[in-house]
Amino acid sequence: MSIPYEYRRQTILNWRAVSSKQGEIHRNYKKCEDCIQQFNEGKLAVRSGCDAAQTLEAEVTMSLNKVRDDIGKICMKALHWRNSPLIMSQCGSKGSPINVRQMIACVGQQSVGGRRAPDGFIDRSLPHFPFKSKFPVLVIHSSDKSSRSCLICLPESVVGGIAENILLIPAKGFVAHSFFDGLSVTEFFFHTMGGREGLVDTAVKTAETGYMSRRLMKALKDLAVYYDSTVQNASACIVQFMYGDDGMDPSQMEEKKGRPLDFSRLFMKVKYAGDDHEYLENIALNISGITKKQLQVFLNTCISRYHLKRLESGTAIGAQSIGEPGTQMTLKTFHFAGVASTNVTLGVPRIKEIINAAKKITTIITAKLLSAANLTAARMIKARIEKTLLGKVAKSVKIVMASRLASLVISLDMETIQVSQLCMDAYPVKQSILQTSKIKLKEHQMKVLNPRKLEVFLQANKDKLHFELHRLKNKLPGVVVKGITTAVVNKEQQKDRKSDVKGETYELLVEGTGLLAVMGIEGVDGRNTKSNHIMEVQQALGIEAARVSIIDEINYTMSSHGMTVDLRHMMLLADLMTYKGEVLGITRHGVQKMKDSVLMLASFEKTTDHLFNASVNGRDDKIEGVSECIIMGIPMQIGTGMFKLRQCVEQVELNYQSEPMIS
Incomplete structure (x- = not known):
């Protein structure tokens, strides 16, 4: 055919x-x-x-x-x-x-x-x-x-x-x-291997995303827009001063980027609908291609449509577009910029890490450089950041036995130090050994002989001296003499960018914690250096930086899988996790700090525990949230239930007469 x-x-x-x-x-x-x-x-x-x-x-x-x-x-x-x-x-x-x-x-x-x-x-x-x-x-x-x-x-x-x-x-x-x-035959075989893994992953992931969606729903369903444009929960705690910073309805947006109006399309519609082709040739002032009437109609249409797309007061805004896209994510992990020793988690596991506010994750610090186009400068900063052990820069560690004293003599390999661009000698090595907690030495026990050598003296009994010398000799190669103890530089990532700087630019990917230490190193652009560890960002830069980090990480994870989620949803989730002044995970422990309602917590997890504890302690429940109102069968305080109708009883004549119980 x-x-x-x-x-x-x-x-x-x-x-x-x-x-x-x-x-x-x-x-x-x-x-x-x-x-x-x-x-x-x-x-x-x-x-x-x-x-x-x-x-x-x-x-x-x-x-x-x-x-x-x-x-x-x-x-x-x-x-x-x-x-x-x-x-x-x-x-x-x-x-x-x-x-x-x-x-x-x-x-x-x-x-x-x-x-x-x-x-x-x-x-x-x-x-x-x-x-x-x-x-x-x-x-x-x-x-x-x-x-x-x-x-x-x-x-x-x-x-x-x-x-x-x-x-x-x-x-x-x-x-x-x-x-x-x-x-081909072999390609098909390899493709079935990857597909088989995807099937198992999808089957396991369905339960995880379902539970994640339930936790998000329980934490967010009390939120609503009030008459002063603020976002509050059932306890009248302000989560956002304006929803999404603009008060617009995400479901009414006309572009993927979340903009309320597509100005070019609307302009074309107004222009061609209002063109009077018979008289256009005779209008001398129509140089711009639009008349005054068309411009006025265009502006009025923009203003009216903009106001129509604003959120109304009482709107329940807790619905998030995160649970459904989570089921579409197929791959668990990606190689982060080709780093072999580090697999940074993406997909559903990464979303879970962010929502749970996990403290133990695979951390990557992306360090931007001031001299981004200079490879030599990048390698020098890499040497400053990277963990360097004494065993790497020491030529020898020898035990010297004298008639009165026994000591250890450390000889540094200056050629290795120069090749590695470490810029160090025996004096900083001495300070590093003294600051190591596992090696308990005092300053008078160490002596710098010359920039290449230093000597360590031990004070011990004659019976234990030989043993202590060998024990110290085995510990010294593991002393960190330069760099951050918990960080290892994996790669200078090269990217081609359309900028004034010609050629390639470089950035350092540091594995491990230590964001503050990396930001303070000379040559690193601290303003643009970031970490994917939200709890570390909070400790180093504060709660506002942690909020921005949550938004960026969720957005990056979604976009890595080709999915688009409106930024307002991610902003609301980040504000809910941080509005108490600390990062709270959407877990049973985090929700307990966000909510005080006994019935709401009982409907979430560990029902009997919450009910028994409330009974023993004599706690009361104000019945304000959605879950409590549904359990008690009363109207919820969102939507049309947000306001209450009252009637002045004094102006009403009551013609009620009680009937006798026994006639």
């Missing part, structure tokens, strides 16, 4: 997009091949906190993820504007841009357990590939007759490459084809 040209043009990519796609794939394959060659020759620069194998995986994974994103952008631009899946993803009816990219461009790297396809057999992922194959594609010359047996089942679409005599077969789970092109 032949497809008409018009429909084919709307469905199929043009030849320019296809050639750009193939060129992008081969360029990134070449990068991966160079990294593997450096790894085999032992020349691969190892990242901090990683060994050579982890560094290789990080480099290859980053290149392959870049392939998927770049090819997706090229093909999305090349698609016809009337393409049906594209329209569905853009208008929000179903699907996301990621789904469209996988259909027309490239399915991408398949993830199994947050990593590339593991070796399920002896040093290989499938029997089709050679042992210890790390390349995303296996390059086989077609003239090699011994290798043709494993290529028999492949379709012709898999044959390709830089030269005609080369066959490219995916070896570690990278799917270069799209669903439209069709997958």
Whole structure:
């Protein structure tokens, strides 16, 4: 069956997009091949906190993820504007841009357990590939007759490459084809591995997102907009002075960014509806293309529509668009900017961490640099931040036995210190040893012989002296002489930005806590440095910074999965978690600090415990919230139940006469 040209043009990519796609794939394959060659020759620069194998995986994974994103952008631009899946993803009816990219461009790297396809057999992922194959594609010359047996089942679409005599077969789970092109046998097998994990994840995640939605509902359902435009709960505590900072209804917004009016569309509608084409040519003042009447109609329409889209008093605003998108999140973890040693949690687990106000999470501090385009400056600041142990900079730690005294002599390796750009000598090393709590030494027990050497004396009995010397010798290599104890720099992330600065810019990703210490280091832009640990942000910068951090983290997590949630919802959730002056999680412990109602807490969790405690302590309940009113069968104080009608009894004549009980 032949497809008409018009429909084919709307469905199929043009030849320019296809050639750009193939060129992008081969360029990134070449990068991966160079990294593997450096790894085999032992020349691969190892990242901090990683060994050579982890560094290789990080480099290859980053290149392959870049392939998927770049090819997706090229093909999305090349698609016809009337393409049906594209329209569905853009208008929000179903699907996301990621789904469209996988259909027309490239399915991408398949993830199994947050990593590339593991070796399920002896040093290989499938029997089709050679042992210890790390390349995303296996390059086989077609003239090699011994290798043709494993290529028999492949379709012709898999044959390709830089030269005609080369066959490219995916070896570690990278799917270069799209669903439209069709997958090869090995690609299909890897895709089923990733899909199987997604099915299990979806089944488990449904219960988690359901419970998360219930907790959000219980905490937020008492909130309403009052007549003074403030957002208050049932106890008349102000959560926001104005909903979303503008008092607009999110359901009435006309753009994805949450703007109340699409001015360009409204302007075109008013202009063409009011054009009088017969007299336009005779109007000399109509240079701007709009008449005075049209401008007045446009302004009046904008004002009237703006007021119509404001929230009315009494509106219950607790409904959040967070629970439903949570069920659509498929992947648990992403590699944060290609960092091999750190998997930063995203998806539903990350949303749970934020809502629960978790204290123990995988923390990443993003440190912006003042000299963002200077690689040398970035490496120097990295050396200042990064944890450096004495064992790394010490050439030797020797026990010296004399006739009267026994001591330890520490010799520093100045060449290593200069290469690492640490800018230190024996004097700061002495202070670091004295400040280490596990090594109890006093200042008179240490002596600096010269900038390269220092001596440590011990005071102990003759019987224990030898033992204490060896114990101290074993502890000294673990002393932190430079940097933050709980932080390790993982990577200088390189980004191309359209700015005045030409070339690449750098930022440091620091793993661990210590936001204040990182912000205070010379060369770090403290104003733009941030952490994903909300509790640490509160301790370092205060409750307002924690509120902004909650909004940014939820927004980043949602946008990472291609989902758009109105900013007003996230602002309300952040304000509810922080309006008491501390970050309270939406958990049973956090809700107890937010709410005082016994019936509300009993309807949430641990029903009998709350009822028994209230009975023993003689607590009362004012019956103000939604849950309490429903339990007692009285109108709720939101919507039309917010106000009460009263009647003056003095002006009413009561003609009531009591009837006798017994006639």
